[in-house]
Amino acid sequence: MKKSKTPSCTRVRQHTRELRRAINLMDFVASGTIHKRTKVCGRQNCRCATDPGARHGPYYEWSRRQDGRLIHSVISPEQAELFTRAIQNYREIQQLLRLWERETAKEVLTPGREKIA
Numbered sequence: 659m660k661k662s663k664t665p666s667c668t669r670v671r672q673h674t675r676e677l678r679r680a681i682n683l684m685d686f687v688a689s690g691t692i693h694k695r696t697k698v699c700g701r702q703n704c705r706c707a708t709d710p711g712a713r714h715g716p717y718y719e720w721s722r723r724q725d726g727r728l729i730h731s732v733i734s735p736e737q738a739e740l741f742t743r744a745i746q747n748y749r750e751i752q753q754l755l756r757l758w759e760r761e762t763a764k765e766v767l768t769p770g771r772e773k774i775a
């Protein structure tokens with residue numbers, strides 16, 4: 659449904675140029691959360707049984723929803739770093755999309771907007 663560019667389209671494109679540029683610069687995108695945890699192994703003679711500072715780990719886990727189900731993956735510290743960045747990007751994109759939505763609503767809902775151009 660390609661239509662000729664209306665002044666409204668052009669204005670929204672202008673007002674969202676910066677946010678589209680910001681999205682364009684991103685690479686990894688992921689939803690969910692990263693958890694860092696340490697574990698007690700259960701062996702009674704292990705130091706982790708009495709010393710909280712001697713617990714095993716840290717271990718990283720990435721949790722996210724997929725098709726309505728919560729999924730957990732154990733990941734390496736390097737992967738945790740990448741996913742942390744990807745999750746930040748995801749949240750930033752959501753914010754930018756909200757701005758884009760607002761620009762669209764303002765443009766479409768303002769009466770006589772087409773004529774002002």
Ligand SMILES: [Zn+2]
Nearest residue numbers: 698699704706
């Ligand atoms: Zn232990």
